[in-house]
Amino acid sequence: MITAACIDNLMNQGWPAAHSTELDGWLVRRNDGVTLRANSVLPAGAPFDLGKALDYVENLYQAHGITPSFQISPAAQPTDLDAQLEARGYEVRNPTLVQCAEIADVLAKLPESDADVNISSVPSDRWMKCWWAVDGRGGGPAEQASAQQILERGRALYAVLPGEAEDVKAIGRLALVDDWAGLYCLAVDEAFRRQGLARAVIRALLQEATSRGVERVFLCVVEANTPARALYDRLGFRTVSQYHYRVRA
The missing domain is CATH 3.40.630.30 (Gcn5-related N-acetyltransferase (GNAT))
Known part of the structure; x- marks a missing residue:
């Protein structure tokens, strides 16, 4: 059985963004705002300081005119990231099956x-x-x-x-x-x-x-x-x- 993390990696390679910045386990993707996958964070690992990581992502995306977004799968890290983002005012978009x-x-x-x-x-x-x-x-x-x-x-x-x-x-x-x-x-x-x-x-x-x-x-x-x-x-x-x-x- 393939893991959710492996699936996330395959999808990332199949739809590659122009710019990808590694941030303490996260992959911060940018592509001129075109498509959500290419302009969202792939949270593959848990940052040491979640608050600072979130601030960095939000500032980076906003500086490039992109709405801060995260792709949340069962492999997302930290494991409570979805709840943390909800508390921060993030909304759910496009529930998708792989x-x-x-x-x-x-x-x-x-x-x-x-x-x-x-x-x-x-x-x-x-x-x-x-x-x-x-x-x-x-x-x-x-x-x-x-x-x-x-x-x-x-x-x-x-x-x-x-x-x-x-x-x-x-x-x-x-x-x-x-x-x-x-x-x-x-x-x-x-x-x-x-x-x-x-x-x-x-x-x-x-x-x-x-x-x-x-x-x-x-x-x-x-x-x-x-x-x-x-x-x-x-x-x-x-x-x-x-x-x-x-x-x-």
């Missing part, structure tokens, strides 16, 4: 597909346009450029299921981290939903991963996203950890 599966098991449950899914090692302009429109984090060209830099900092596979002309029906990203694959950015254009395209994208990405010797996959799914959770349950994914963010009100 799920894992053996790639071979998932592929066995996915139906055959004749969809022409293209796989590349970089996100194309069409990929970015689809993701930003369907499932991006919002904002203008500067925010989109910062998000693209996050994507391109680590090894990954990018799937595009093209439509007519320059249109894209569906996309997905598979981060390659150590001997794991991480499924991110799965998005289907609203006009093409309920046609099995998400499954086709997942299948194409996982097949490519197996050709590279990767055997296990993880993903994050927002707890309230019932349709996505139902899909992953059918594919054999099982919850191994969870997290939420504590964000300064």
